[in-house]
Structure formats: structure tokens, C-alpha cells
Amino acid sequence: MSDPKVVLVTGCAKGGIGFEYCRAFAKQNCPVFASDIPQRMEDMLELSEDKIETLELDVSADESVASAVNTVLSKCGRIDILVNNAGIGSTGPLAELPLDAVRKAWEINTLGQLRLVQQVVPHMAAQRSGMIVNVGSVVGKVPTPWAGSYCASKAAVHAMSNTLRVELRPFGINVVLVMPGAIRSNFGSANMEKLGNCDWKLYKEFKEAIAERARASQSGKATDATVFARHVVKKVLSPKPPKQIVFGHMTGLFAVLSCSPLWVRDLFFSTRFNLNKKGRKDKSRDAVANMEARLAKVELAMADTREGLDLIEQGMEKGLEDLREQIQDLRERVLVSQVQPVSHEEFVSFQGKVLSMLASMESRIEALATRMESRDQEVRQELAIYKAAVSARVMATQEASRVEVPKPHRFSGNRDARSWITSYGIWSDTLRLSH
Numbered sequence: 001m002s003d004p005k006v007v008l009v010t011g012c013a014k015g016g017i018g019f020e021y022c023r024a025f026a027k028q029n030c031p032v033f034a035s036d037i038p039q040r041m042e043d044m045l046e047l048s049e050d051k052i053e054t055l056e057l058d059v060s061a062d063e064s065v066a067s068a069v070n071t072v073l074s075k076c077g078r079i080d081i082l083v084n085n086a087g088i089g090s091t092g093p094l095a096e097l098p099l100d101a102v103r104k105a106w107e108i109n110t111l112g113q114l115r116l117v118q119q120v121v122p123h124m125a126a127q128r129s130g131m132i133v134n135v136g137s138v139v140g141k142v143p144t145p146w147a148g149s150y151c152a153s154k155a156a157v158h159a160m161s162n163t164l165r166v167e168l169r170p171f172g173i174n175v176v177l178v179m180p181g182a183i184r185s186n187f188g189s190a191n192m193e194k195l196g197n198c199d200w201k202l203y204k205e206f207k208e209a210i211a212e213r214a215r216a217s218q219s220g221k222a223t224d225a226t227v228f229a230r231h232v233v234k235k236v237l238s239p240k241p242p243k244q245i246v247f248g249h250m251t252g253l254f255a256v257l258s259c260s261p262l263w264v265r266d267l268f269f270s271t272r273f274n275l276n277k278k279g280r281k282d283k284s285r286d287a288v289a290n291m292e293a294r295l296a297k298v299e300l301a302m303a304d305t306r307e308g309l310d311l312i313e314q315g316m317e318k319g320l321e322d323l324r325e326q327i328q329d330l331r332e333r334v335l336v337s338q339v340q341p342v343s344h345e346e347f348v349s350f351q352g353k354v355l356s357m358l359a360s361m362e363s364r365i366e367a368l369a370t371r372m373e374s375r376d377q378e379v380r381q382e383l384a385i386y387k388a389a390v391s392a393r394v395m396a397t398q399e400a401s402r403v404e405v406p407k408p409h410r411f412s413g414n415r416d417a418r419s420w421i422t423s424y425g426i427w428s429d430t431l432r433l434s435h
Contacts, residue, residue, distance in 0.1 A: 004028075004029050004030050004031060005025075005030045005031075005080035005081050005131075005237070006030070006031045006033075006072065006076045006078050006079055006080045006081070007022075007025045007030045007031065007032045007033065007079075007080065007081045007082075007083065008033045008035065008068070008069070008072055008079050008081070008082050008083070008120070009021050009022050009025070009032065009033070009034055009035065009083040009085055010035050010036070010057060010059055010083065010084055010085050010086035010112070010116065011035075011036060011059075011085040011086030011087060012034035012035060012036050012044055012047070012054075012085070013036045013040040013043035013044060014043045014044065014046060015043070015185060015186035016085075016185050016186055016187065016225070017085060017135075017180070017183055017185050017225050017228065017229060018034070018036075018083070018085040018086070019034075019043075019044070019047070019225075020225045020226050020228070020229035020230075021083055021085060021229045021232070021233065022034045022047055022050070022052050023047070023050055023052075023226075023229070024226075024229045024230045024232075024233040025081075025233055026050040026051065026052050027050075028233065028237055030081075030237075031053075031076060032047075032050075032052045032053070033052070033053050033054075033055055033068075033071075033072050034047050034052050034053070034054050034055070035054070035055040035056070035057035035068055036054075036056075036057065036086070037056070037057070037058050038056050038058070041054065041056060053075075055068045055071055055072070056068070057086075059084075059086045059108055059112030059113070059115060059116060060104075060107045060108055060111070060112055060115075062115065065115050065116055065119050066119055069116075069119045069120055069123075073123060078123065078127055079120050079123060079124065079130065080124075080129070080130055080131065081130070081131045081132075081133065081236065082116055082117070082120050082130075082131070082132050082133065083133045083135070084112070084113040084116055084117070084132070084133065084134045084135055085135050086108060086112055086113075087108060087109045087112075087135065087153075088104070088105055088108050088109065089105075089147075089150055089187060089214065090102065090104075090105035090109075090147065090149035090150040090153070091146055091147050091150065091210060091213060091214040092146065092149070092198060092200070092210060093145075093146060093148075093200070093202070093203045093206070093210070094148040094149065095202060095203075096200055096201060096202060096203060097148075097149055101149065102149045105149050105150060105153050106149075106152075106153050106156070109150070109153035109154065109156075109157065110153045110156045110157055110160070113134050113135075113157060113160070114160060117132055117164065120132070121168065121171075121173065124171065124172075124173050125168075125171040125172075125173065128171065128172040129172045129173070130172070130173045130174070131173065131174045131175075131176065131236065131241065132164065132168070132173065132174070132175045132176070133175075133176045133178060133232075133236055134157055134160070134161045134164075134175065134176070134177055134178065135157070135178045135180070136154045136155075136157040136158045136161065136177050136178065136179050137150075137151075137154040137179060137180060138179050138180070138181050138246070138248075138250065138251055138254040139151045139154060139254075140154030140155040140156075140157060140158045140179065141155070141158065141179070141254065141258055142254045142257045142258050142265065143155070144213065144216075144269055144273070145213065145269050145270070145273045145275055146206075146209065146210045146213035146214075146273055147213055157177075158177060158179075161175055161176075161177040162177070165177075165243060174241055175243075176235075176236060176241050176242065176243065176244070176245060177243065177244045177245070178232055178244075178245045179244060179245065179246045179247075179251070180223075180228060180247065180248045181223065181246075181247065181248025181249045181250045181251035181254070182216070182217040182218070182219060182221070182222040182223065182248055182249040182250045183217065183222060183223050183224075183225055183228050183248050183249075184218060184222040184223065184224055184225055185218075185225050187217060187218070206274060206275075208274075209273050209274035209275075212273070213273055219249070221249050222248075222249050223247070223248040223249045228247060228248055231245075231247050232245055232247065
């Protein structure tokens, strides 16, 4: 068994996802170093109960980052996993948001991650192994109104992670990009506190809509931070970590929006965040509610498929474990064959068991393909209804002579489930179909 992985996590104050990352890694017997800015050191005191060490670390300061990394190295001699979790919100219309606020968000959310990467990579490269986990967001792929600064900082994290993944491969360093959906934490309340000092001028009438965006990720259906952290840690510590981990409430919605035409996104977000034309507010909201209901069905379909995949994966892992035990038993018997020789009949029997297990796995894979093909058809139908509803709404709310509705993309009926998933990105790498 390999030695436990030494983990350094940033942004670990209680109430945030980083706090739960630390506890999840500690439960896997990993030596964990939790870090945050000096003002939040007291918010990490409870972590000592799980034998987690705490450090002062300001990701926006070179000296602070170097000091924290050197402290971990002096105590453990290595850093196996870096989790770049520290981040802040940045809510407000880009046309009025102070540049200092934008600069601070980028300094922490984007450059803060790169600053840590540049400090730990030389040590990971020397040991020819390591993993960097960068936390992005679903809004880094599909930006939303009233949060352009935050979305842009996370989009930069995505680009940076995709580049690092290739550049660091020669040194045995893996890079994993985490894209959370709506996760329940103190992130929304922190955003609201910052908005209290804002006095919008041009967007004064949109104050409530902007505030709604600040707390949007903290709805009643948001994924629990503990559940999210455990899911991510399980994937990160797996023998073959995925390149991306997309998980949490609303990830299905954003997956659909990511492959929708821009006019569909614009219509959805402008109505969702009160940027639609005056006099059409109520009807537009009804249309968006119907759209969200349709998209919810798609998300449920994907969740059902994920559950089926997990069950099949568990069954395959159990089959492989049984196979390993059978091989080990035969090997031990062969090694002591001078005393207890293995008969031809026993060997043929064992061979039959191995072939039976392999056939069982093959049938499970075939069952998975059939299930995915069936689910593929259901999702296509829901998407067709969704696009038809959007097109009808556009025609009903604007003058027909001034509207040029793009022709909806038609799905090719001869594509199998795997091809459709790969092309349109509806399911994330968490399904690990390609691994």
C-alpha cells in the first residue's frame, strides 16, 4: 500500500467548502495542512480535532505562499496534492463594478492559484509525482449576468488548468479541474455583505436582481458542502483521477445551456435576472419557469443514468476483486505444489470461473450501452421540447418580422449514446466513460 498523500488546501475557514475538503482528506488518513488568511485562523480551530494542521496563507502575497509551502516541506518533506480552493465572489454589473474589486477577484481567484502552482511544482517535479486540483466553476464555462468579473476569473482558471495539465505531464504531475455547481456554503452571505456598500447609478433599478444573483448559489436545493467535498476527494484519490470533476446542483442546467445557441442563453439569463424588456416581465417569467421545468427533467434523467453507472461500476469492481482473489489463491497453491499439487480439473474449473466473470462484465457493459442509448433518446426528446418552447416564446414576445430565429440543431439519429455524450458534453467527466 502506498504512503498517505500529503495535502495542502487553501481557503479553509469554517463554513466554506475548503473546510470540508480538509475533513474529507483527513478521513482518508491523509496528512492535511489547512490554510487561510491571518484574520480567519480562528475559524479553522475545529480542524485540530481531526489532527489537521493549520497555516497562515494569503494567496495574494508571494512571501506568505512561499512560507506556507516551506513549512509543509520542512514537516513532511513533500507535498503530494495541492487544492487551490481559496476564492472570493465579485458581484455587480461590469459597466459599474469598481476596477479595484475586479482586480482583487482576479488576484485571489486566478493569480492566487498560479502563485501556489509555481511554488509547489519544482518540488513535485523533483519527486516525479504530484497532483494539482484547481477549483473553477460552472459559470466559468457559461457566464451569467451580474457576475461577469467572477465568471471571467474562473474562465481563466479553466484555461490555465487545461494548459498546465499538458505542460506538467512530462514531470508526472496531474492537474484536475473541479467545476462545482450550486454548493451550500457561506459564499453567498459573503457576497451579500460586499453588496451592502455598493451604490449603483446606471443599474439602480436592478439592485434587487443583482442581490438575487449574489445569493443564487445558496438556494434550498444547493448541494451540501460535505457531500460535495467527499465526492471530489474520492475522485482525486482514485487510481485514475479524472481530468475534470463537475458536480452539484444545477450542473445539468449549465451543461444544457453550454451547448445551446447564444440567443437561447441570452433569453434565459435576461429573463432570469430581470434584464428583459419592460411590460413583458410576468409572461417571460412564466416561459422561463416552463423552460426550467423541462431542463429539470433532463437533469433528473442524467442523475438516473449516473446512478445506474455507479451501480454497474460497483458490480464490475466487485467482480475484479473476486478475480484477483481467485488468481492469488491459485498462485499460492502453485507455489506449494510440491505438497498440494493443482489438478488439471481444478485448473480447468478455475479457468471457467475466470471466463464466466469476464463474460459477466461484458454483459454488464452491453447493458450499460443499451441503457445509455435509451436515456439518450429521452434526453433528445426533452431538448427538442425545450428548444421548441424557447422558439415559440421568442415569436410570441417580439415582432415576427424583426425576429430571425436560428434553425434548431437536429440530432443525428444514427449516433449512439457514447458519441452523443462526447459531442455535446451533457454528462461530465464524473461519469468517467472515457477512462
